[in-house]
Amino acid sequence: xxxxxxxxxxxxxxxxxxxxxxxxxxxxxxxxxxxxxxxxxxxxxxxxxxxxxxxxxxxxxxxxxxxxxxxxxxxxxxxxxxxxxxxxxxxxxxxxxxxxxxxxxxx
Amino acid sequence: xxxxxxxxxxxxxxxxxxxxxxxxxxxxxxxxxxxxxxxxxxxxxxxxxxxxxxxxxxxxxxxxxxxxxxxxxxxxxxxxxxxxxxxxxxxxxxxxxxxxxxxxxxxxxxxxxxxxxxxxxxxxxxxxxxxxxxxxxxxxxxxxxxxxxxxxxxxxxxxx
Numbered sequence: 001x002x003x004x005x006x007x008x009x010x011x012x013x014x015x016x017x018x019x020x021x022x023x024x025x026x027x028x029x030x031x032x033x034x035x036x037x038x039x040x041x042x043x044x045x046x047x048x049x050x051x052x053x054x055x056x057x058x059x060x061x062x063x064x065x066x067x068x069x070x071x072x073x074x075x076x077x078x079x080x081x082x083x084x085x086x087x088x089x090x091x092x093x094x095x096x097x098x099x100x101x102x103x104x105x106x107x
Numbered sequence: 108x109x110x111x112x113x114x115x116x117x118x119x120x121x122x123x124x125x126x127x128x129x130x131x132x133x134x135x136x137x138x139x140x141x142x143x144x145x146x147x148x149x150x151x152x153x154x155x156x157x158x159x160x161x162x163x164x165x166x167x168x169x170x171x172x173x174x175x176x177x178x179x180x181x182x183x184x185x186x187x188x189x190x191x192x193x194x195x196x197x198x199x200x201x202x203x204x205x206x207x208x209x210x211x212x213x214x215x216x217x218x219x220x221x222x223x224x225x226x227x228x229x230x231x232x233x234x235x236x237x238x239x240x241x242x243x244x245x246x247x248x249x250x251x252x253x254x255x256x257x258x259x260x261x262x263x264x265x266x267x
Contacts, residue, residue, distance in 0.1 A: 003205070004210050005208060013125060032137060043153050
């Protein structure tokens with residue numbers, strides 16, 4: 001059983017989801033999968049000095065949770081503002097807003 | 108044998124989390140991934156890591172269930188059972204290399220440190236936290252200075 005390969009497979013699945021999916025919740029889930037892959041690799045490679053790796057893991061978890069909270073807050077704000085959670089619809093409306101703003105600034 | 112089954116389940120649930128069209132099903136599959144990761148840690152003797160993973164996973168999932176329901180519109184097409192099974196099989200196939208192959212990694216000399224020693228005697232977390240605090244202060248100061256500079260430029264222009 002090789003945990004490095006396992007975590008690489010998990011990382012690949014997360015990156016695939018990040019590149020192909022358009023739904024905001026799916027993107028968040030992909031980021032969570034990448035974080036889980038990193039944690040798995042970290043803990044399993046640090047099995048020799050077991051305590052140290054687990055002690056640093058607390059820090060990794062707290063950082064991961066803080067990042068997740070910020071991302072979720074941003075997702076809620078964006079989906080409320082644009083009325084959709086599909087990123088392929090959000091990006092064009094942001095570009096339209098920018099061009100409108102630049103036109104107003106030009107006037 | 109149990110570890111291999113748990114690893115295969117981990118990859119399968121990760122694949123399903125990405126594949127499902129409905130956000131709630133995706134979050135349920137992610138729940139499986141996080142819980143199986145915690146189980147894998149515990150099976151390998153990293154009990155504290157397993158407990159932390161479990162606790163953090165429960166918190167993340169409870170928020171994700173709520174926000175997933177709130178943010179997602181109903182998909183036009185429902186996920187077919189046959190395609191879900193196919194993705195499950197794909198996940199099982201993807202987990203095979205981890206079970207049957209190994210990458211050569213040089214084993215460092217065994218230097219066993221207990222969890223309590225690492226936390227309290229060697230101050231493992233404290234050192235990194237201090238670094239993070241210093242980094243945050245540095246970033247905060249640079250942002251404040253940038254904002255001040257940005258706000259002062261028009262005033263100076265007006266004065267001249």
